[in-house]
Amino acid sequence: MFVNDPILLAKKLITFQSVTPEDGGSLEYVRSQLNNRKFSCNLFVENNVKNLFARWKPEKTYEKTIAFNGHVDVVHPGDPKQWKYGAFSGEIKSGRIFGRGAVDMKSAVAAFMCAASEAILEYDLKSSIVIMLTSDEEGKAEFGTRAILDWIKKNKEQINHCIVGEPTSSDKLGDTIKIGRRGSLNGTVYCIGKQGHVAYPEKAINPVEKIIEFLSKLKSYQLDSGNDFFGPSSLNISSVETNNLSSNVIPGECEAKFNVRYNDNYKASDLKNLIKNISQEFNSSSKSKIRVEYRESGDSFITKPGHLSNIMSESIKKITKLTPKLSTGGGTSDARFIQKFYPVIEFGLVGDTMHQANENTKTKDIVLLKNIYKEFIRNYDQQSLNE
Ligand SMILES: [Zn+2]
Structure with missing residues (x-):
């Protein structure tokens, strides 16, 4: 059965002990979940790193593909004594979910999986959806997204645009989209x-x-x-x-x-x-x-404001009433590899506790993020490719 609740799915993902470059069994789990939604999944290993490429497509032909990129690996939790609840507990307390990866970025992975699932069931989509996940982002990132991109090229898989679910929001969910990185x-x-x-x-x-x-x-x-x-x-x-x-x-x-x-x-x-x-x-x-x-560790890049950032901004505005800032600040991410192939932007949770002990996020935000991604898929599907 597909776990429809993004909070429960995030909790489940947090319980896998997936310190880079281990996936802790999480990608097998994600594959079985996505299989339930008729994604065709390819789980492959590159230098002991597991990567997943999953595609859902409409029954008839499709004109374009939107891809979601993310990682299931997390940075080491450090001293267990610093954690109020276990680092891999996924404990939910006072409207927040705790655990390594709650912010960076298992909750976003859960959000886009559930968003895709709902969009597939509720809308008559003309576009294909790809979900690509790695367990090698937090380290040297040699055998993760780069290997997936090689695999995509070799297998002639079509992708037109990509969203990376890294935590980009600053104070409130929806206040910032990353359109490039230094x-x-x-x-x-x-x-x-x-x-x-x-x-x-x-x-x-x-x-x-x-x-x-x-x-x-x-x-x-x-x-x-x-x-x-x-x-x-x-x-x-x-x-x-x-x-x-x-x-x-x-x-x-x-x-x-x-x-x-x-x-x-x-x-x-x-x-x-x-x-x-x-x-x-x-x-x-x-x-x-x-x-x-x-x-x-990578040159700067920019996806100039336009098609992709407009659709995301409109979707965020509809769900949160906020107008997001388009930013290029912060650290590097796998978007630096993806931008060589497709226009890419990044949008995700508030990043205030990432890589810290007691990493946590509001459960409410996970649901909102799912709604934003879902709205994004709907809008993206309705716009023609040339817009
Ligand atoms: Zn991350």
Whole structure:
């Protein structure tokens, strides 16, 4: 039997212990649920990561496909003592549901599954609905949505637009839709100096002081002041380390980490060139040996306001009476992979407690979210593809 109640379905999903990259059995469960609604389901494994691609289609032909993307994996719950109720309990108390994934993002998965189910039963849909789920989003995300997209390409599955159910709302459900994301670039700075006694600094080269000087140069560089869709790009320093335990030793090496969140004024390669120039100049003027290594986690993207965001905004307005803000703020998500193939926007719950102990959301919001997704499916179905 299909669980029609999105709150009960969310509760059930929370009880699966699906810490990345494990799905804890949740995808098998989702598959059996969707089979009940005549979705044809493909559960496949990529490097020990389970992914699910499920399609429902009308009996006759269909013109277009709307896809919902989400993840069933969660970040580690941390110290169990910090949790009032068990991290995988799905406890419902005072109108809220508690547990890891309540916000990010098992409740949204339950909401779009139930929305699709109701829309299929109640409307005479002309469009096909795809639900794609992974258990590798919270980690490196190498074998999750990316693998699903490869699978879709290989199997020539048609998709026209995609909604990602990540928590995007800020204070109230419906106040924010994400239409893009900033890019993210991680850098590690290495500086080699010369070890020595702090009493004889003239005989040593202090890599800590060099790296601090370099970091302050990096930090003071004005990247840009933002544009119509994005705020300013920003570079933030996240650590400076030496492994030095003695206060009377100047260490021989120092390492620092930074991250750049950047808008569409830059690609990762532009930033790397820019930082290369700054470090070369710094090295030659200060006789330092600074070296920077990078890990890219995706360039920025934007799905310009229009067709997709209009339909979502109208659906949100109808259900909540709120006019959502179109935002590009916050962290990265799998939308960064999807945007290479189809227009994608993100909409979901209020994200205030995600990744925290006692993660929870209002049960009322899960029902509202289901209603918004359902209204979205109805509106999407009625609009022609070219609009
Ligand atoms: Zn998430």
